[in-house]
Amino acid sequence: MSGLLNRSAAGDEAAFEELYERTAPTIYGVAHQVIRNHAHAEEITHDVMLEVWRSSSRFRADRGSALSWVMMIAHRRAVDRVRQEQSATQRDLRDAELDERRAHDHVVETAEARLEVDQLHLCLGRLTPVQQESVRLAFYGGFTYREVARILDTPLGTVKTRLRDGLLRLRACMEDR
Numbered sequence: 647m648s649g650l651l652n653r654s655a656a657g658d659e660a661a662f663e664e665l666y667e668r669t670a671p672t673i674y675g676v677a678h679q680v681i682r683n684h685a686h687a688e689e690i691t692h693d694v695m696l697e698v699w700r701s702s703s704r705f706r707a708d709r710g711s712a713l714s715w716v717m718m719i720a721h722r723r724a725v726d727r728v729r730q731e732q733s734a735t736q737r738d739l740r741d742a743e744l745d746e747r748r749a750h751d752h753v754v755e756t757a758e759a760r761l762e763v764d765q766l767h768l769c770l771g772r773l774t775p776v777q778q779e780s781v782r783l784a785f786y787g788g789f790t791y792r793e794v795a796r797i798l799d800t801p802l803g804t805v806k807t808r809l810r811d812g813l814l815r816l817r818a819c820m821e822d823r
Contacts, residue, residue, distance in 0.1 A: 647712040648705075655702035662702075666695055669713065673720040680724035681731075690727060694720045762820075769819035777812035780805055 647668065653661035673694050678687035697719055705715050770778055783794045795805040 677724040780808040
């Protein structure tokens with residue numbers, strides 16, 4: 647195999663073709679074992695063989711066998727591809743998280759909520775004093791209609807009417823804004 651690699655380094659296409667036929671299945675196997683994806687393993691095999699063709703002159707037989715040298719390149723390429731895929735996935739997750747944060751702008755929500763509260767206070771100020779008192783007790787104080795009637799010493803029907811009229815006026819005022 648070293649001879650094929652040396653002849654490939656000299657530009658012998660027939661030697662490279664034979665080298666390809668002997669090593670491509672093994673390269674594919676290494677790549678597939680690392681990356682677990684058929685298409686990516688084929689791409690890696692192709693890339694490795696191109697690198698072998700281009701850099702076969704750098705092979706040193708005194709450092710190891712030709713097959714070991716080719717398999718080292720294949721393994722490194724496969725690991726690099728796994729890292730690229732992981733980086734891309736992490737980058738996509740970060741981008742999605744940033745998009746979600748941008749879509750959910752707390753500053754804008756807080757400002758809008760504050761404007762609604764200010765508008766509600768303005769609209770409450772437009773109710774009659776007895777409507778304001780009934781609404782505040784029922785909705786801010788958390789009292790039931792009966793409890794509001796008892797606190798104000800007012801008949802239950804009157805309290806219900808004040809609350810209904812007050813809420814209708816509040817809705818109209820809020821819709822006008």
